[in-house]
Amino acid sequence: MTLKCQPNASHFINGAYVEDTAGKPIDCFYPATGEKVAQLYSATPAIIDAALSAAQAAQKQWAKTAPVERGRVLRRAADIIRARNQELSVLETYDTGKPLQETLYVDATSAADALEYFGGLIASVTGEHIPLGDNWAYTKRIPLGVCVGIGAWNYPTQISCWKGAPALACGNSMVFKPSEMTPLCALKIAEIFIEAGAPAGLYNVVQGYGDVGGALVSDPRVDKVSLTGSAETGKKVYAAAAANMKHATMELGGKSPLIIFDDADVENAIGGALLANMYSTGQVCSNGTRVFVQKGIKEAFLKRLSERTEAIKVGDPMDEETQFGPMVSKGQRDIVMSYVAKGIDEGARLVTGGHVIEGEGYFIQPTIFADVTDTMTIAREEIFGPVMSVFEFETEEEVIARANDTELGLAAGVFTNDFTRAHRVIDALDAGTCYINSYNDAPVEAPFGGVKGSGIGRENSKAAIEHYSQLKTVYVGMGSVDSPY
Numbered sequence: 001m002t003l004k005c006q007p008n009a010s011h012f013i014n015g016a017y018v019e020d021t022a023g024k025p026i027d028c029f030y031p032a033t034g035e036k037v038a039q040l041y042s043a044t045p046a047i048i049d050a051a052l053s054a055a056q057a058a059q060k061q062w063a064k065t066a067p068v069e070r071g072r073v074l075r076r077a078a079d080i081i082r083a084r085n086q087e088l089s090v091l092e093t094y095d096t097g098k099p100l101q102e103t104l105y106v107d108a109t110s111a112a113d114a115l116e117y118f119g120g121l122i123a124s125v126t127g128e129h130i131p132l133g134d135n136w137a138y139t140k141r142i143p144l145g146v147c148v149g150i151g152a153w154n155y156p157t158q159i160s161c162w163k164g165a166p167a168l169a170c171g172n173s174m175v176f177k178p179s180e181m182t183p184l185c186a187l188k189i190a191e192i193f194i195e196a197g198a199p200a201g202l203y204n205v206v207q208g209y210g211d212v213g214g215a216l217v218s219d220p221r222v223d224k225v226s227l228t229g230s231a232e233t234g235k236k237v238y239a240a241a242a243a244n245m246k247h248a249t250m251e252l253g254g255k256s257p258l259i260i261f262d263d264a265d266v267e268n269a270i271g272g273a274l275l276a277n278m279y280s281t282g283q284v285c286s287n288g289t290r291v292f293v294q295k296g297i298k299e300a301f302l303k304r305l306s307e308r309t310e311a312i313k314v315g316d317p318m319d320e321e322t323q324f325g326p327m328v329s330k331g332q333r334d335i336v337m338s339y340v341a342k343g344i345d346e347g348a349r350l351v352t353g354g355h356v357i358e359g360e361g362y363f364i365q366p367t368i369f370a371d372v373t374d375t376m377t378i379a380r381e382e383i384f385g386p387v388m389s390v391f392e393f394e395t396e397e398e399v400i401a402r403a404n405d406t407e408l409g410l411a412a413g414v415f416t417n418d419f420t421r422a423h424r425v426i427d428a429l430d431a432g433t434c435y436i437n438s439y440n441d442a443p444v445e446a447p448f449g450g451v452k453g454s455g456i457g458r459e460n461s462k463a464a465i466e467h468y469s470q471l472k473t474v475y476v477g478m479g480s481v482d483s484p485y
């Protein structure tokens with residue numbers, strides 16, 4: 001029987017699909033129905049070796065290619081992605097379960113944005129001339145070498161290009177390992193790079209579980225590791241990279257605060273809070289899952305919030321009217337439901353949702369808790385599902401202290417119409433990516449990333465160039481050497 005989304009093979013190495021069925025099986029299920037849609041295999045040591053060798057060989061030539069030509073390849077890949085958006089979005093929906101209403105607008109399109117941005121930028125990235133009297137020095141921005149990208153399962157197409165685009169633009173090659181939960185989309189991106197004129201071996205995809213990620217990170221051929229994943233995995237990967245002095249970017253989890261003052265436009269703030277918790281069925285790292293609402297408006301806020309939450313259209317992700325799909329997997333659904341049970345046990349008030357939706361697939365209801373206190377498990381741990389916790393606060397000083405009382409610091413948001421307060425509060429929040437009267441925008445032009453336990457480095461924007469290149473300083477003596485010997 002042919003499976004609906006079966007790729008030609010599990011891995012894409014040196015410009016071609018490659019299979020090795022000796023690897024541990026990776027079964028792909030469509031989260032909306034539980035139907036098996038593809039059968040892949042985790043990379044064996046031979047596959048990992050082939051991918052890294054191909055990447056190492058391709059990088060040497062690519063680094064010598066003029067930046068403007070590298071950029072052209074990336075921009076051609078962006079054009080192909082845009083032309084195939086429908087097909088790529090459907091695949092993203094099969095891979096993740098996210099509704100087409102989202103995938104048609106934010107997945108392949110944001111991958112294309114990254115390729116256009118870095119493809120356009122790279123020819124203008126130059127070094128410096130440093131005058132030193134008679135002598136002088138200059139700097140060059142040079143590639144790092146072979147980069148490994150390791151992805152999470154919530155945005156498989158986007159993550160593959162948020163890492164791939166700046167890496168390739170800067171003259172590096174990449175071996176990308178998607179999450180074992182969503183292995184399909186990155187293979188298409190690897191195909192598209194070849195179609196766009198990238199040399200074979202420049203962008204390779206290998207499948208696998210954490211052990212494959214671990215083998216990639218510790219291989220001496222690898223110069224840089226960029227992980228999108230949980231804080232726990234981040235600590236392991238960062239330590240493994242540090243052991244061999246490799247460059248590292250860590251895009252990890254969050255438990256971000258969203259603060260709503262009583263002077264805010266409440267309808268707008270509810271829209272923001274819903275975007276910050278329900279988009280992609282709550283599987284977004286920067287989600288504002290701790291929603292602090294000022295006392296005077298809290299009950300009115302909750303009433304309208306639950307009306308709007310109950311109106312969310314849950315259902316078939318392939319129907320473009322659907323606003324909310326299933327969880328990525330049965331396992332993730334069970335994890336989220338265990339947090340819901342903990343919330344109830346520990347005394348939070350369930351305002352709406354809180355149940356599995358019976359039937360096919362891994363659906364759960366959009367869920368809101370009120371009367372959450374700062375010490376409850378749902379207030380402290382990243383749930384990574386559609387579970388919003390609403391807290392009450394009275395003063396600005398109090399809410400800032402409570403918002404910052406977490407080891408994580410990916411994002412933070414404020415809704416208020418007092419613009420001096422907006423900036424003052426944002427200034428005081430420990431977070432890398434902040435929003436005022438908005439939430440969860442992630443345009444390629446602006447840096448994205450966290451502070452504290454949420455990671456190091458930045459993706460997107462000019463800042464990413466520094467994380468995929470390094471400086472070489474050249475000192476030039478114009479006269480005789482001034483030697484005392």
Ligand code: NAD
Pocket residue numbers: 150151152153154155177178179180208209210211212213214217227228229230231232233234236237250251252253254284285286382384410449450455
């Ligand atoms: P995860 O940490 O379980 O896995 C992430 C990736 O790391 C997977 O590809 C996995 O196979 C790999 N991996 C696991 N152990 C490894 C090891 N020891 N060495 C190398 N690789 C290893 O995360 P997940 O469940 O796939 O994704 C959800 C998490 O990702 C959440 O915490 C979420 O907040 C975070 N996330 C962060 C961002 C961001 O940009 N900051 C974006 C999306 C998701």
